[in-house]
Amino acid sequence: MFNNEINMSVNIAGVEWKNPVTTASGTFGSGIEYSDFVDLNALGAVTTKGVSNVPWEGNQTPRIAETTSGMLNAIGLQNPGVDVFIERDLAFLKEFDTNIIVNVCGRTERDYCEVVEKLADNDVDMLEINISCPNVSEGGITFGQNCDSVESITKAVKKYAKQPIIMKLSPNVSNIGDIARAAEAGGADAVSLINTLTGSKIDIHRRKFELANKTGGLSGPAIKPIAIRMVYEVAKAVNIPIIGMGGIMNAEDAIEFILAGASAVAVGTANFTNQRATLEVIAGIYDYMKKYNVKDINELIGCVE
Amino acid sequence: MFNNEINMSVNIAGVEWKNPVTTASGTFGSGIEYSDFVDLNALGAVTTKGVSNVPWEGNQTPRIAETTSGMLNAIGLQNPGVDVFIERDLAFLKEFDTNIIVNVCGRTERDYCEVVEKLADNDVDMLEINISCPNVSEGGITFGQNCDSVESITKAVKKYAKQPIIMKLSPNVSNIGDIARAAEAGGADAVSLINTLTGSKIDIHRRKFELANKTGGLSGPAIKPIAIRMVYEVAKAVNIPIIGMGGIMNAEDAIEFILAGASAVAVGTANFTNQRATLEVIAGIYDYMKKYNVKDINELIGCVE
């Protein structure tokens, strides 16, 4: 399908991706379930659901609610813990010719470091540190809203990491550029954004919150304009590569992120609507490059005027 | 149409509204244009477009762009200045049996105070101070993202104001509760939220921003979940009344805001899609109260569980 004249590969912090498309953490499991629909070898990288040092139960249900052109989730980072993850999920993913990005979560700095340390000598290409989950009472977003804590947690995980570190930023901040600069100062090799925006929904008939957790994270096409703006601001603020996400439903959306300054993109909520969304995004970027005679995807990164 | 057994009137900082519905600033002009479609006497209040001390030219065009279930605007607060406003717009509005809320903008604290002072002895019921416009380089949002500046500008305008002051808050902040507390500490009589979220959109074919201003403010149903969450957080943080807005398209949406803690609501972008949206919201709230046998709208405020 792909013409060799067109280069879609990007280099993210020293890691070569065959194309700039990955999955957004938490929307694709560890790829196992989606491998019925998607040839994982076709993806630039697979980004896994958040993994913690021990198994997490997650939040009460209902954990999701639909909103206009978006959705709220408050899964609460349920996961089987890093040991099961390495044994089962990583073993599965290793069989594919794609990069593996493990999303890491924790309640304390120590938690994060423990996971990072355990993954250090495993077959993992990059680590994405989730300091932006709005759905847990400790950890997550509490690290991500303040420049000092972003810098210090970045430094902390960098001590243990053998893979490049992507800091995943929260959009629930006054100045995303400052936060990105703090991550860069802490030694981040890349940043990814945006995580979800904290939101809520009320059932007016029962007069109750739709989510057991009351609030959740808003994702989907509704938030794309905010994500584009933030990627653009971060691209001006830092020199490390950006993985852009937030509402990407198709190739046009992905290209918008790339033009705004993202070196790669992640497809999230779209997987729920269309299981093959990642593949369609890759094919659509290719078609766009062909149409406009762009020989190298790197020419497009951040070239908006 | 309305049964006397059902009370829809609310008291916002000492001002009695016949119902809890107003217009969101900037989406309804000064009511003149919409008076072809809407009997202004039916509204709880009319909130005007931002008014500054001198005429403002606003931004270059294109000033708007459509997004998925939302829109971006970067009007840049074009307005004829407070003197023309008093002479023409206020003279028009005074003829109606509704409350008049004048939205005030400025580049400096002095600018705001000048407008507030000029309006002090005019027939205006409330003043809404816009410290959250994302589309002007000075003033606007620069005041609204920091607790200290929110408190100090609130104090400053309170010195000149003879009407109750509503501080209009920006959602582009890490902690909206803190900002609301700062407004309350400064002497605000009420707060309104949310103003627009800063966003952007890129035309991938021309590789240019869709807005001349590059970024704009995102409004419409896309942002409602964020607005609901913020109203809920602010309701927990302060004791002054809240005017809620952000994506209200119909009565169900308005009721969600009221249940989250808003004492009144404003209809914005919806006016562009349906000129009579305000009236339909009022009628729909009435129907809801009737259906659930709610005798007084005040019973609904903040009663989500």
Added chain:
Amino acid sequence: MNNRRNVEIVDIKQLSSDVFSMWVKDEEIASNGKPGQFASLYCNNETRLLPRPISICEINKDEGLVRFVYRVVGKGTKEFSELKVSDRINILGPIGDGFNLEGKNVLVVGGGIGIPPLLELSKHLDGKKHIILGYRDEVFLDDEFKQYGDVYVSTEDGSSGTKGNVIDAIVANKLLEDNEIDMIFACGPTPMLRGLKDFANKNGIKAQISLEERMACGVGACLSCVCKTKEKDHHTHVHNTRICKEGPVFYANEVEI
């Protein structure tokens, strides 16, 4: 399971004031679907991103047709109710793990919109079937069950059959006394399932129940649709199991409801 596909509606009918029946042409589910499994139905209205899980009500293998019966409870099901013959809809399925076809003398118990999946089930069960259908007021689909077993109806308002709930109907009709029931199959609102779980336990009968939860992915990836479990779940390694993957049907004693 195949990719999401755009299928044609070949028949759509209203069964009660808010319940609709729709037949679509889909070889995939018609060939591979099992009683108790469901499909993800997608809205044509683009503001609604998430699939609506709807159970397989009936399959016509020969003609490659699948039937869904659904109640209008919100915007998505409202949209589905307005579809017309030859309109198209996106679907994914068959999804999940359905009923195990076991038992020689069984109760098939449905409540409200939990009744439709039991129709295909009733076709496939061997042995004696006592079918108990509980409604609030308006009854639907009950006639179609009669060819597969003895049908007992309960209504909350007493307008048809036993006044009360499905357990009241079981008791009133002495179904346990007169039969050696060895399995209960149930689908319906959670309070009903909770009651039946207790009832089954008290009477020492095994029960298979079909659960509901909001779903985002429908394929086991997002962990939105979990239910608490008694033992640690083999997949999640916590006390949570995925309804869309390990369910929607579980043995009553495996799950906390």
Added chain:
Amino acid sequence: MNNRRNVEIVDIKQLSSDVFSMWVKDEEIASNGKPGQFASLYCNNETRLLPRPISICEINKDEGLVRFVYRVVGKGTKEFSELKVSDRINILGPIGDGFNLEGKNVLVVGGGIGIPPLLELSKHLDGKKHIILGYRDEVFLDDEFKQYGDVYVSTEDGSSGTKGNVIDAIVANKLLEDNEIDMIFACGPTPMLRGLKDFANKNGIKAQISLEERMACGVGACLSCVCKTKEKDHHTHVHNTRICKEGPVFYANEVEI
């Protein structure tokens, strides 16, 4: 102007590879619409909130019909192109201030999708009409103009009429030399209008031009659709005028384009 209303499509046809013609039943515009005015057309797809401004192309007063001719350039116009007879669409109008019907010997100049509004205009103008229609390549609507005046076509690729733009066609056909032109009416892309404004100035002819800008409210309230003006605008009190209210038609010398 009446409220937004849901009107029926009575005819829809494709005029060229991307231009469509649609007649709708709407007494309001049919009775009160004037050449150069437009309507706000709303999308049925709920993800798109803003109206699409589309000019009145023709009015059939007797039957209460209005015609819109539009080019598919994005998602909204794509949606409109897929509408079928008896489908419905929400519209608001007539909006704005149209052409002033003046001049004894006039040029009516349209470029591309700026051509449609000139059809209703041509019907109403008295005096001699020289109608110049400029296209990139594919021509449309030109035949329908012939009953109202002399039609001259230009195409960028030279496939019909004069090769070049509308000014080339005016020059090539010696329209200024052979006539005492006292007014130019124009609608089309901004570069064309800019060229015509210069051309009109150079030749000392007055011109009315119809402008475009993105619109949110379409009723004069939001100030999204402004155009820079030479003098302070009477309404806005700055050098900006509202295209949806004071326009879309302006005397060329009043506006900065």
